Amino acid sequence: MPKNPQILIVEDDPSFLNFLETILEEEGFEIKSFKDAESALLKLPELKPELVITDLKLPGMDGISFLEKAKKLLPDSEFIVITAFGSIPSAVSALKKGAIDYLTKPLSSPEELIEKVKKILKHKKRPEEKALEVPPFEILFAGLEDLYEKILEIAPTSATVLLLGETGTGKSAMAKAIHFLSGRKGPFVEINCASLPENLVEAELFGYEKGAFTGAIKTKPGKLELARGGTLFLDEISEMALPIQAKFLRVLQDKSFERLGGLETLKTDARFVVATNRDLKKLVEEGKFREDLYYRINVVAFTLPPLRERKKELLKIAEYLIQKKAESLGKEPRPLSEESKKRLLNYSFPGNIRELENLIERALLLCRGPYLEIEVEEEKENLSSKPNEVKSLEALEREAILKALKETGGNKKEAAKKLGIALRTLYYKLKLYNLEND
Incomplete structure (x- = not known):
């Protein structure tokens, strides 16, 4: 049984909002309402209402600005704007920005609202649901409203995005949010440049032809091919070896590449999001990261704050994670x-x-x-x-790993060297002690 059409209302006048809710709920519509545009924007990707009704005069972000941003998030939804009697030019401006109709406040009658809403929804096709899980925007951007505004602006573009921040700040989740907000129909594909040996990173990224190396018993497409029409997220790009950096730079420049052992030049239209917890500029100075690649990926960069700087939102984040x-x-x-x-x-x-x-x-x-x-x-x-208390081997090992990661800024390869163990051993210990990081 199909659900009733959902209508989202943005109105700061409590009595008028109650009036709208009562009328539309009596007609069987599912209503979600907000008193400001900022709160509504955070919920739009999750709710995906068929119709949005918004006042043009709102506290904080005004209705026109909200309409422009919301249209990018909800290209398949329709918009009705509300304006005060005598402010018709504002409504005309909204129609030019993409609204389908307008109402003047006060309404001449409840029937005027019902008639407009039913007419719009009758001729509207319901959009297909996206297969991608909706990221938890309210948690991801809690206390980071300015960052959300910037993400909304760049998400629909094809610009490469660089995500910076300490280990565990949510860079992978942010990359998924950018993909979701981009509206791209292709998949979200992820590769961690630090978790694989150099030769496997190259094979995973570019793919390989049958017989390209020992063990290549059949042709395998790489992440660049799998991410066509979607987003490719390269986590810990700072750990990518210099020869692979040179190859990846070419992909960024002309969107072309060859599989390992292949002669055919392939193309990709994937959008790139890259992340690191290290100082790339310092790595460039040390000759460990290509300068031309650094400037190529550092077009749009966002730094995710550590959790210790988000104490106001900490308990809210904790409650979400508990659920x-x-x-x-x-x-x-x-x-x-x-x-x-x-x-x-x-x-x-x-x-x-x-x-x-x-x-x-x-x-x-x-x-x-x-x-x-x-x-x-x-x-x-x-x-x-306490005096004379002997710690367990697990506790000592755990402390040593945490200390090494802290001293190396979260760089697992350097931490493994400092600990005198193989990188794969470090990954095993991280999993064993429940210390895995994104």
């Missing part, structure tokens, strides 16, 4: 205890959001009471600092 993790674990979500809230707010979170996620997962698995109790590393270190 998400509880669902995946088949557990009942529990509220945080007051002590746990204090611990989280006083903790520095060197592992950022990924560390918070791991702490919550562990707490849910061990939870036996009505409240979720979370302990953080700093508390564990204080408890284990």
